[in-house]
Amino acid sequence: MLIGNVYRPMVLSCQRDEPLATVARRMAEKRVGALAVLDGDRVTGIITERDLVGALARSADPAGENAAAYASPHVRTAGLDEDSQEVARRMLDADIRHLPVDDHGRVVGMVSMRDLLALETWAS
Incomplete structure (x- = not known):
């Protein structure tokens, strides 16, 4: 199946300079595990629950640190017309759990x- 039939068609994001505490609250409120990190309207990274845990483990002060300091700067994406199994393989190989979808x-x-x-479970 194509990613265009599976992905969540909304971009939940934060700005690079937002404090980690604000980022964590947004993720909790929206019940998501990752946000796109924006510089204006350009995606410059992705911040995940793992990144927040890493920040806390390094004794980061969530009120004093910003999203850019802990976001993964190498943004991989999936295209709408890519096969979902191929995207899943890439995600497993890269040890990532969230990918922005680009058109x-x-x-x-x-x-x-x-x-x-969920796709694999319901398709079986």
């Missing part, structure tokens, strides 16, 4: 391992 260079949503697991 001709514009981020249009996010796909998670949970989304792909």
Whole structure:
């Protein structure tokens, strides 16, 4: 199945300079495990629950640190027309659980391992 049929078509995000505490609250309120990190309207990274845990483990002060300091700067994406099994393989190989979905260079949503697991479970 194509990613375009699986992904969540909304971009939940934060700005690079937002405090980690604000980022964590947004993730909890929206019940998501990752946010796209933006510089204006350009995606410059992704911040995940793992990144927040890492920040706390290094004794970071969530009120004094910003999203850019802990976000993964190497943003991989999935295209709308990519096969979901191939995307799942790439995510497993890279040990990542969330991928922004892009449509001709514009981020249009996010796909998670949970989304792909649900697809596999319900398709069986």
